[in-house]
């Protein structure tokens with residue numbers, strides 16, 4: 374029967390019973406991750422008003438969820454790292470003492486599931502048998518969470534199989550609490566491998582396998598155990614000759630990681646192919662062969678919808694045309710989906726993301742700027758088969774990318790690993806709608822991990838420096854910026870599929886086949902080093918602007934970098950201070 378207990382693991386059973394005594398649900402439902410269960414829960418979700426069944430002819434297997442309008446993005450101000458000391462969490466995280474915070478959260482959770490069901494979600498992060506694969510159990514009173522976790526993770530018996538009779542699973546408790554923003558806390562207890570999330574139902578706050586476990590707790594475990602949990606996509610790039618090179622790339626939230634991971638090369642690049650291993654998170658370790666290996670711990674994509682279209686990401690358009698959960702997009706009267714940037718002409722009438730009538734004259738956006746799709750990776754037409762390989766893929770290049778209207782050239786290569794760590798550590802990017810507040814402002818987002826590093830950022834940089842000592846073939850490190858603008862505010866670089874021109878230079882640099890000139894920032898391509906053939910209307914003048922280094926902008930940049938270094942001063946590795954001095958001298 375569905376929903377009955379399906380494990381004998383003592384630690385799991387005891388913890389579930391303890392949390393049930395606390396939350397007092399009417400029922401406990403043990404998820405098995407089966408198709409039948411999914412069907413049942415979708416039906417129940419539709420009956421309860423959690424989901425709207427979309428037009429099944431146009432969008433088979435697709436459903437819409439509308440969140441509470443107060444609950445549409447990650448809430449960094451309510452996100453805490455509860456380590457024993459404040460210094461362990463460091464100045465870039467909110468900190469609270471574990472005991473006090475737990476008491477407060479258990480107080481909020483007490484009795485909160487009365488009249489409700491507690492779902493027990495066993496899930497596995499990473500391919501079965503991988504040395505980094507990890508098990509989590511999430512308890513939640515949200516059907517939306519169960520169905521999303523079913524897409525984003527390997528959910529069900531496979532997790533119990535991996536766990537055996539051990540007790541080293543991640544414990545995750547999620548209580549909706551009427552999604553009251555005053556009772557919203559996303560809290561991590563790294564030493565106990567525990568997450569408690571209350572008062573929200575937004576993906577990044579409540580799909581606990583993702584940001585909470587795979588990044589915040591994962592980075593903490595990685596520090597203890599000698600590996601890296603990173604906010605990175607992983608892609609394979611295949612040449613017409615069949616040579617495959619793997620790249621990991623860190624870009625802040627909503628800066629195009631999913632698009633880059635699924636890129637479709639333009640016609641000039643006939644025979645080239647991009648394969649997706651992952652679109653958001655990479656777990657990486659120095660393997661005995663001397664390479665840095667990477668796995669994608671997830672099995673689905675929780676991607677930003679607005680701006681997704683046939684030009685920006687044709688593979689994603691196919692991927693999200695079936696078996697996808699949409700959150701906070703607009704719908705047409707015949708239950709098709711719509712969002713800003715889907716096509717040029719909005720339909721004459723829509724229901725907006727909040728369920729209100731909308732016409733092209735309406736002032737507000739039809740879809741929320743951070744509306745999302747949750748789609749299984751098996752829907753991705755360019756999914757790399759290696760995604761199931763427990764040994765992962767060997768990484769040749771690491772890219773740090775940012776959204777910057779000025780200052781940052783299209784691409785440059787760091788001189789070496791330590792310089793590359795400096796480039797990642799000083800990453801700055803304009804904020805987006807993926808987190809509440811501040812959209813458009815440049816903020817320091819070291820390695821795109823500012824909201825996701827589960828311990829002191831200074832110690833994290835040191836961990837990166839130490840990893841180098843265990844690599845015989847360290848990846849080369851690059852910085853990219855697709856978003857530089859001209860004086861009229863137009864993007865200088867066409868982006869999307871054309872980004873393969875930059876990826877190709879990166880691959881050729883890794884393989885010792887492409888030229889570059891030394892600049893104060895690192896190695897820069899010249900026009901002759903990049904394949905720009907067939908780029909319509911693209912001039913050398915434009916390329917010069919894209920690759921230019923403006924001393925005035927860099928003076929400001931260095932001051933902003935200094936602000937971060939001062940904040941982290943007590944834990945900052947001195948290698949990074951030297952790197953800053955060297956950069957100053959070169960400039």
Ligand code: OXD
Pocket residue numbers: 447577625626627653675807808
């Ligand atoms: C995400 C994010 O959802 O980074 O991936 O916010």
Ligand code: MN
Pocket residue numbers: 604625626627653
């Ligand atoms: Mn992300």
